[in-house]
Amino acid sequence: MRLEDLNWQYRSRLQRLAIWFAWLLTVALFVWCWNLMTRDTIWLFVWDAPTQAADLGSRMMPPRWSYLPELMQPLWDTLNIATLGTLGGVILAVPVAFMAARNTTPSRLLLRPIALGIIVTSRSINSLIWALLLVAIIGPGLLAGIIAIALRSIGFIGKLLYEAIEEIDEKQVEAVRATGASGFQVMHYGIVPQILPAFFGITVFRWDINIRESTILGLVGAGGIGLKLQSSLNVLAWPQVTMILLLILLTVVASEWISAKVRSAII
Amino acid sequence: MTSRYPTHWRKPPQILTHPVWRPIIWILAAVYLVLAIGSLEVNWVRVSEGLERGWRFVQGFLVPDFSSRWTDISIGLVESLTMTLTSTIVGILISVPIGIGAARNLSPAWMYMICRSIIAISRSLQEIIVAIFFVALFGFGPFAGFLTLSFATIGFLSKLLAEDIEDIDESQVEAIRATGAGFWQIINYAIQPQVMPRLVGLSLYRLDINFRESSVIGIVGAGGIGATLNTAIDRYEYDSAGAILIIIIMIVFAVEYSSSYIRRWLQ
Numbered sequence: 001m002r003l004e005d006l007n008w009q010y011r012s013r014l015q016r017l018a019i020w021f022a023w024l025l026t027v028a029l030f031v032w033c034w035n036l037m038t039r040d041t042i043w044l045f046v047w048d049a050p051t052q053a054a055d056l057g058s059r060m061m062p063p064r065w066s067y068l069p070e071l072m073q074p075l076w077d078t079l080n081i082a083t084l085g086t087l088g089g090v091i092l093a094v095p096v097a098f099m100a101a102r103n104t105t106p107s108r109l110l111l112r113p114i115a116l117g118i119i120v121t122s123r124s125i126n127s128l129i130w131a132l133l134l135v136a137i138i139g140p141g142l143l144a145g146i147i148a149i150a151l152r153s154i155g156f157i158g159k160l161l162y163e164a165i166e167e168i169d170e171k172q173v174e175a176v177r178a179t180g181a182s183g184f185q186v187m188h189y190g191i192v193p194q195i196l197p198a199f200f201g202i203t204v205f206r207w208d209i210n211i212r213e214s215t216i217l218g219l220v221g222a223g224g225i226g227l228k229l230q231s232s233l234n235v236l237a238w239p240q241v242t243m244i245l246l247l248i249l250l251t252v253v254a255s256e257w258i259s260a261k262v263r264s265a266i267i
Numbered sequence: 268m269t270s271r272y273p274t275h276w277r278k279p280p281q282i283l284t285h286p287v288w289r290p291i292i293w294i295l296a297a298v299y300l301v302l303a304i305g306s307l308e309v310n311w312v313r314v315s316e317g318l319e320r321g322w323r324f325v326q327g328f329l330v331p332d333f334s335s336r337w338t339d340i341s342i343g344l345v346e347s348l349t350m351t352l353t354s355t356i357v358g359i360l361i362s363v364p365i366g367i368g369a370a371r372n373l374s375p376a377w378m379y380m381i382c383r384s385i386i387a388i389s390r391s392l393q394e395i396i397v398a399i400f401f402v403a404l405f406g407f408g409p410f411a412g413f414l415t416l417s418f419a420t421i422g423f424l425s426k427l428l429a430e431d432i433e434d435i436d437e438s439q440v441e442a443i444r445a446t447g448a449g450f451w452q453i454i455n456y457a458i459q460p461q462v463m464p465r466l467v468g469l470s471l472y473r474l475d476i477n478f479r480e481s482s483v484i485g486i487v488g489a490g491g492i493g494a495t496l497n498t499a500i501d502r503y504e505y506d507s508a509g510a511i512l513i514i515i516i517m518i519v520f521a522v523e524y525s526s527s528y529i530r531r532w533l534q
Binding site for chain 1: 304396493
């Protein structure tokens with residue numbers, strides 16, 4: 001027996017060939033996509049980037065601290081967009097989640113596909129696009145931002161909540177039903193207590209994401225601190241941009257901290 | 268002698284067990300709501316005028332127009348798809364070493380600190396804000412979008428990969444180390460097989476997110492279908508905008524469905 005035959009190998013020759021071929025295909029696909037993507041790229045601008053970055057950096061520093069008091073009102077608006085938007089999203093998402101969950105849906109053939117369709121539509125469109133649409137429809141302002149956040153939140157909260165509803169312990173529902181409880185009482189005593197912690201966790205998590213997203217909604221005119229960012233960018237007031245970005249960063253970190261605290265307190 | 272049992276049951280409080288806190292929280296929430304809604308300035312005339320336009324948008328969504336702007340839509344779509352694929356691949360290639368560096372059980376403390384701060388920077392900056400800067404530095408077009416999405420992928424994938432590596436079964440590492448394996452051999456034979464299925468799953472999930480984000484960053488000039496959508500809404504061409512939204516929803520749905528199928532097939 002030759003020594004090579006004793007050598008153990010994890011995969012057979014054919015498998016190794018298939019894996020090698022898959023890698024080749026990936027590389028080819030990447031190169032093809034890269035060429036297609038950079039067809040119209042002006043490489044002069046790309047190679048110029050380090051000098052541009054140095055230039056931009058020198059313009060952005062130091063941040064304009066005196067701009068801070070002017071930012072307090074937009075910051076309050078941003079917090080309101082996120083909080084009221086989350087509230088609206090929750091109110092709309094709860095019925096959708098109950099319709100979408102396999103064990104609570106009133107009709108499996110009609111309402112469940114509709115509810116799942118609402119969830120998919122809301123999830124696949126980013127809140128900035130919702131805001132873009134709503135600003136065109138109902139005009140710029142906080143209301144457009146709030147509705148955009150609410151519409152985007154339906155999908156997220158609805159999906160996580162209906163998965164939580166599907167995972168409940170059916171025995172408790174059965175026990176409550178066995179006492180002769182009505183449909184509403186079964187919901188109140190059998191289902192709601194089981195999903196309540198998940199519900200609060202999801203809501204706070206979404207609120208945290210919404211704070212993040214509402215800071216930029218102003219870029220398309222939907223109010224909040226993004227409006228100031230847009231106007232500062234338009235007049236190339238880079239020290240103000242730095243100030244706004246610092247404030248956004250601080251807000252995001254604070255909301256993440258609050259959300260983590262609340263979630264660890266609940267669960 | 269018959270003992271009397273209570274006939275009424277009240278649910279014990281779950282989260283705030285102290286009786287003083289509950290009314291305080293409710294009052295604070297009510298005060299906040301009054302203040303927040305009071306600070307909304309809604310131009311109801313404008314909103315009611317917008318409802319007619321909103322109805323036209325709904326009609327455009329129901330009767331989408333794919334043909335009249337098809338060249339613009341297809342260019343945007345090709346940019347979005349190529350951007351998504353290339354940025355996901357580049358993001359994975361960069362985030363694997365960073366993820367290994369950010370795992371506490373593998374790397375020295377200084378390396379851990381460097382990699383964790385890269386992750387923190389990438390995660391705290393939003394895609395849109397990063398895109399604004401990359402457009403300013405590298406010029407308009409999908410190349411800036413590609414860089415933005417790669418940058419965002421690094422924060423997401425490295426963090427989850429690092430957490431996954433920290434959770435592995437240490438006994439397998441010990442077994443491989445006992446054979447006298449070096450650092451790279453430990454990575455290859457003890458860690459990679461344990462984290463690979465999850466890494467593939469996360470990469471597919473990130474592909475899905477990158478496509479969704481690629482439809483947004485076009486609004487600030489970073490290429491992709493978002494730019495086309497922005498133009499369509501600015502021109503009040505709601506039927507074309509409806510067509511673009513339907514395409515986005517279909518692709519997100521297809522990517523999500525196929526990635527969940529592949530993930531199930533891998534496990």
